[in-house]
Amino acid sequence: MGIAIQRGYVxxxxxxxxxxxxxxxxxxxxxxTIRDLLKMRSxxxxxxxxxxxxxxxxxxxxxxxxxxxxxxVPMKQRPGAKYVYCSxxxxxxxxxIENAAKVALDEFARxxxxxxxxxxxxxxxxxxxxxxxxxxxxRRTTRDEAAIGQVNLNGxxxxxxxxxxxx
Numbered sequence: 001m002g003i004a005i006q007r008g009y010v011x012x013x014x015x016x017x018x019x020x021x022x023x024x025x026x027x028x029x030x031x032x033t034i035r036d037l038l039k040m041r042s043x044x045x046x047x048x049x050x051x052x053x054x055x056x057x058x059x060x061x062x063x064x065x066x067x068x069x070x071x072x073v074p075m076k077q078r079p080g081a082k083y084v085y086c087s088x089x090x091x092x093x094x095x096x097i098e099n100a101a102k103v104a105l106d107e108f109a110r111x112x113x114x115x116x117x118x119x120x121x122x123x124x125x126x127x128x129x130x131x132x133x134x135x136x137x138x139r140r141t142t143r144d145e146a147a148i149g150q151v152n153l154n155g156x157x158x159x160x161x162x163x164x165x166x167x
Contacts, residue, residue, distance in 0.1 A: 001038060001093060002156075002165045003112045009100035013038060020096040023067075028075035034096060036079045037089040045076035046086035057087040057135075064128050066091065087135035094134020105132035116163045117151060119144040 004010045010020070017037065018030040028043070036042050046055020053059075055073040063069040070088055094105045101108050106124040114122060122144065125137035151157065156164035 032079040043079040046088040090135030117147045
């Protein structure tokens with residue numbers, strides 16, 4: 001998301017997700033910010049640990065249309081109020097990047113992050129609606145994972161080049 005902001009595809013993590021997700025129901029979801037998604041504080045009734053949660057990752061995985069399924073998940077609380085881990089938040093953040101940059105997340109990551117880190121071989125799962133999952137399911141080598149860790153230890157720089165905004 002930081003790279004998408006740096007490149008001008010997304011304005012700010014303070015933006016409403018409604019600015020980037022067409023057809024988002026205005027049933028409280030328009031109050032969710034990108035920051036809420038990134039902090040797992042969307043307020044959606046989505047909990048990967050709760051088997052009865054309407055936004056549980058397993059339910060999402062069974063869906064033929066992830067966006068429609070997510071749009072149907074009700075709000076449970078005010079956005080920002082409580083941390084609840086759910087893959088749905090990461091998937092929505094991914095969808096925002098794809099919509100704003102008009103490119104699949106794996107291609108965006110290949111050009112913007114992986115190529116500068118010399119990560120050439122990776123695979124990210126795609127879902128039935130032609131999107132990258134974004135909430136994990138990224139196959140890469142241990143050495144490549146170490147390169148991602150090292151760039152973070154180096155202040156988001158590699159070879160003297162800032163590839164991820166520090167902010």
